[in-house]
Amino acid sequence: MAKKLTETIIAKAEELFDQVEVMAGYSKGSNPLKVSPCFIEKKQDLDQLIFDKLCINNLATYAYRLSKQVKGNIGMVLKPCDAKAVNQLISEELIDRAACKMLVVGCAGVLDHQKISRHLGGARVFSANIGPETIEVETAEGKKELKTADFYADKCHWCSISDQDMGGDVFVENQQKLQAPKKDRFEDVKQLEKLDLDQIEAYWKDEFSRCIRCYACRNVCPLEVCQDQCIVHLDFPNWQSQKVVPSENKFFQLIRVMHLAGRCVECGECQRVCPQNIGLLKMMKKMNQQIETLFNFTPGMDVEAKPPLLTYKTVEENIEEEELI
Template sequence: MVNILENKLKEKISSLIEELEIIIGYSESKAPLKINPVFIKTKEEIDRLIFNNLCVNNLATYSYYLSADTKGKIGIILKPCDVKSIIQLISEELLIKNKIKTIVIGCNGIIDYKKINKAVNYQKIISAKLDENNITVNTIDKSFNFKLKDFFAQKCYVCNIYDNPPYYDEFIENDLKLNLEKKKEYEDIEEFEKSGLEKIYKFWEEEFNNCIRCYACRNICPLEVCRDKCIAQLDEPHWQSHKINSSEGKFFQLIRIFHLAGRCTECGECERVCPANIELLKLMKKVNQIILKLFDYRPGLILDMKPPLLTFKNVEQNIKDEELI
């Protein structure tokens, strides 16, 4: 089944490659359960393209910088949820719509590497094999067999655009459909908050003890196009201390979440790439939950809508003056 989809993808790309300067897609990786972003320019390279449940990376990350470096049009292979990042960038006027050709593939869910890593007791994964419903994972001295449906990324459980992307130039339908028991949006955040402020604070205290301020979270984010102009690294003015420790890590993350409030499309890349395994998506989701409540707005769904934090109304429906004091 997967091969049929990949063939459809390759055919589509063959028909488009002439008009595009470069195409960003997924290719095989030597590392188990991982894929590599690949940049192709010629017909001969098309065979390197793959698409399967391991194609986690949100390739929209490359759109902003690559579009500044190229004269022609860029093709990007995206999952329906990744398109949200492109929509958001266009609606914020950070990307020019005509520079990007979005080639969207219907998705039947993506695998969360960290979930699998946890299930094998954090032993190093040596090799893995994936088929339609199962996944076999080998560590140095043990082999594990898992059902695929237990290891999808958090976002898949609330996804309702997997075969219906909010925007695309080309859409490649996937015969396999996402078949998961849906969860309520922000259910996990509400559950987490029940533990009370004290416990929540302790949780973040411990999480950020491991933060080394590597900025992988910032640099992988498709919306943080400001990575080379970041106030966290400026010397003059010295807005934030450059010390690498837990409290500065937390402070940097606070800047990030406010910066992404009402912009974050919850692709989960920041959490995926964190070498300290910090659960960053929780923070992002919390802020988005507030934005949803205040402005009835979900980032990355409507192309020509002005994001609420980029504009203002004289009277906001959901913000009461007395609550602001």
């Protein structure tokens, strides 16, 4: 099935290729559980493209970068959830809709290779055969059979757009439908909110005591486009100390959250790439929850919609104004 899907994607990419200078897609990774982002500049290289359940990376990470590097159009292979990030970039006028050709592929859910790798204790993997029900892996420690349902990326458990075209240029339908078991998107946020403030404070202090400030979370984010001029590195004024202590680490994350308010599409890349397994997405989800209640807005769903924090209304429906004395 995956093979046929890949063939369709390559065929569609070939059709699209005349209009673009470079095509971002997925190719074989450095080990059987990983895929690698690739950038194709020649039509004959399109057969490197693959698409399977391991394609967890959000290639929209490269949308803004590529649009600055390349004179012509860029093409991208995107899952519907990735396309949300591109849509958001378009609605903020950070990239030009016409210069970005989106090849959106219907998604049956993607697997988090780190979850699998952790389950296997980091053992060397020789081969992996991934089916909708089971994953057969051959490792240095022997053969193992795992249940696919246990290893989906978190975001797949509450995805509702897996077969939508998200306004892309080409849509490739996936015969397989989303298979990840349904879960509550705010479950972890709710768990945390049950605690009292001191406990929440202690929880985050513990999480951020591990942060190594590698900035992978910031750099992988498709919407954090100003990372080369980021205020956390400024000398004058020195907003943020470079000392790696929990309070400063938390401050850095709060800057991220604030700068992504009403923009974050919850692709989960920040949490996925964190080398220290910090639960960053909880913060983003909480912020999005606020934005949804206050402004009834979900980022990345509509390129025409104005993001609420980039505009203003004289009267906000859901914000009670304090009376002026």
